[in-house]
Amino acid sequence: MLHKDDQLLKEQANEQIREHGSLVQRDPYRLHYHVMPPVGLLNDPNGLVYFNQLYHLFFQWNPFQTDHGSKFWAHMTSKDLIHWEWQPIALAPSDPFDKNGCYSGSAIVHENKLYLFYTGNVRDQAGNRESNQCLAISEDGITFEKKGPLFTVPEGYTPHFRDPKVWKENDMWYLVIGAQTEHLQGRALLYKSQNITEWQLVGEISDKEKPLTDFGYMWECPDLLLFDNQDVLLFSPQGIEPQAYQYHNIYQTGYLSGVLDRQTANFNHQEFIELDNGFDFYAPQTTVDGQGRRIMFGWMGLPETDEAFHPTKDYRWIHAMTIPRELTLKQGILYQQPVKELTQLRKELLLNQQQKLVDEVVTLHEIHHDALEFIFQVHAFKGKSLEVSFSEHTKLVFNKEMQTLTLHRNSIKSYQSEARTTDLQELTELRVYLDASSIEVFVNQGEKVFSARLFDAIPYHELTLQVNGTLDYHLQAWSLKNVMK
Numbered sequence: 022m023l024h025k026d027d028q029l030l031k032e033q034a035n036e037q038i039r040e041h042g043s044l045v046q047r048d049p050y051r052l053h054y055h056v057m058p059p060v061g062l063l064n065d066p067n068g069l070v071y072f073n074q075l076y077h078l079f080f081q082w083n084p085f086q087t088d089h090g091s092k093f094w095a096h097m098t099s100k101d102l103i104h105w106e107w108q109p110i111a112l113a114p115s116d117p118f119d120k121n122g123c124y125s126g127s128a129i130v131h132e133n134k135l136y137l138f139y140t141g142n143v144r145d146q147a148g149n150r151e152s153n154q155c156l157a158i159s160e161d162g163i164t165f166e167k168k169g170p171l172f173t174v175p176e177g178y179t180p181h182f183r184d185p186k187v188w189k190e191n192d193m194w195y196l197v198i199g200a201q202t203e204h205l206q207g208r209a210l211l212y213k214s215q216n217i218t219e220w221q222l223v224g225e226i227s228d229k230e231k232p233l234t235d236f237g238y239m240w241e242c243p244d245l246l247l248f249d250n251q252d253v254l255l256f257s258p259q260g261i262e263p264q265a266y267q268y269h270n271i272y273q274t275g276y277l278s279g280v281l282d283r284q285t286a287n288f289n290h291q292e293f294i295e296l297d298n299g300f301d302f303y304a305p306q307t308t309v310d311g312q313g314r315r316i317m318f319g320w321m322g323l324p325e326t327d328e329a330f331h332p333t334k335d336y337r338w339i340h341a342m343t344i345p346r347e348l349t350l351k352q353g354i355l356y357q358q359p360v361k362e363l364t365q366l367r368k369e370l371l372l373n374q375q376q377k378l379v380d381e382v383v384t385l386h387e388i389h390h391d392a393l394e395f396i397f398q399v400h401a402f403k404g405k406s407l408e409v410s411f412s413e414h415t416k417l418v419f420n421k422e423m424q425t426l427t428l429h430r431n432s433i434k435s436y437q438s439e440a441r442t443t444d445l446q447e448l449t450e451l452r453v454y455l456d457a458s459s460i461e462v463f464v465n466q467g468e469k470v471f472s473a474r475l476f477d478a479i480p481y482h483e484l485t486l487q488v489n490g491t492l493d494y495h496l497q498a499w500s501l502k503n504v505m506k
């Protein structure tokens with residue numbers, strides 16, 4: 022079903038890389054070890070899967086502009102989640118059923134072939150939307166043949182119907198998909214199939230006893246994660262109002278954990294928990310790899326907010342992925358840890374100090390790098406507050422009296438300080454990944470995470486520890502390699 026313009030569109034996209042790729046490479050804010058677009062705009066991770074000893078990561082890509090538009094699926098592979106190789110463009114919006122974008126979706130392996138499920142976005146002349154859930158198949162994992170639409174919007178829902186995520190259990194295929202009811206409420210729907218091509222709607226994933234009916238106007242990019250006998254529905258709702266320290270970004274990402282009945286879609290679950298406490302995190306996707314680990318990438322960005330102000334647009338690119346993270350579930354809470362392979366990035370041990378400080382400010386002068394890993398272990402702390410700063414504007418403040426942890430940064434839009442806060446009773450560890458324009462903070466072995474883009478002066482050299490109280494700590498810092506060529 023190859024449309025005649027498919028090769029041409031891909032060729033035009035490649036031409037953008039040839040023409041502007043070196044400008045992207047010259048940006049001082051270009052990332053050293055995060056997946057980023059070769060040119061243009063990146064958004065959601067798609068099709069994350071482990072196939073024939075390789076990790077495959079696809080992403081939403083607009084090669085022509087640093088704005089959202091008709092998306093392609095860019096494609097990369099890796100043996101170790103650290104070193105990535107570009108593969109030919111997987112999907113281009115070239116067919117009548119996906120002409121305004123090959124939108125987000127997922128990948129599964131079946132009979133040694135790679136199956137991609139994605140949403141074909143179509144707009145008519147009046148701008149009305151149509152959503153087709155489509156399939157593409159690859160024998161070699163590199164070239165994909167589009168098979169066209171499998172199903173479209175069910176009755177009772179609007180065309181905001183997208184982002185299929187497929188998995189297999191006991192010879193049955195399941196799929197979750199983001200939807201909007203005709204009453205403009207966000208939902209996730211469950212489908213099942215015996216043969217991968219014919220899909221039957223099971224129903225709305227919902228707790229029949231206490232349904233979450235009024236929770237935003239659209240749920241994007243749902244994913245269903247299985248941990249032993251527990252299920253986690255991860256999704257990105259839109260239209261949630263800020264509440265205390267929660268929901269301060271334009272759109273949210275979080276999860277419900279509980280038990281999903283595959284026959285009825287009834288989902289007995291706990292409260293919604295936000296997955297990331299920082300500024301830039303959205304539409305994550307997970308897969309189970311060859312070692313049985315649940316691996317997640319997120320888009321380290323958000324639509325609309327700040328996009329117009331990113332300085333990287335001058336270098337013809339915008340947005341990036343998070344680092345790969347391993348997820349585990351403990352008492353209904355998702356923990357996120359950087360995958361262990363990331364230790365391969367360590368270049369030089371810059372600091373290794375075990376100390377006791379009493380009401381002091383210590384500046385760690387010897388740091389002068391664009392990319393760093395930083396592990397700060399708190400052996401004992403008595404007092405009011407602890408502050409770790411990475412630059413003039415970027416700092417983490419643990420307020421023991423208030424039991425909060427706050428990330429401060431310089432706003433991308435206004436160059437004024439802004440903050441995100443989360444409740445935290447005790448601080449035992451901060452593991453921080455800094456790249457030329459990003460920070461990811463893993464708190465207490467992944468109990469809480471902050472992800473954010475930073476447009477600070479680089480290299481970072483202002484590492485400072487400010488202690489208001491008595492602190493016994495161990496601090497290690499490494500410079501990190503540049504592996505994104």
Ligand code: FRU
Binds near residue numbers: 081
């Ligand atoms: C989430 C999202 C998805 C959609 C894709 C389009 O960021 O809006 O719902 O499939 O991006 O690029």
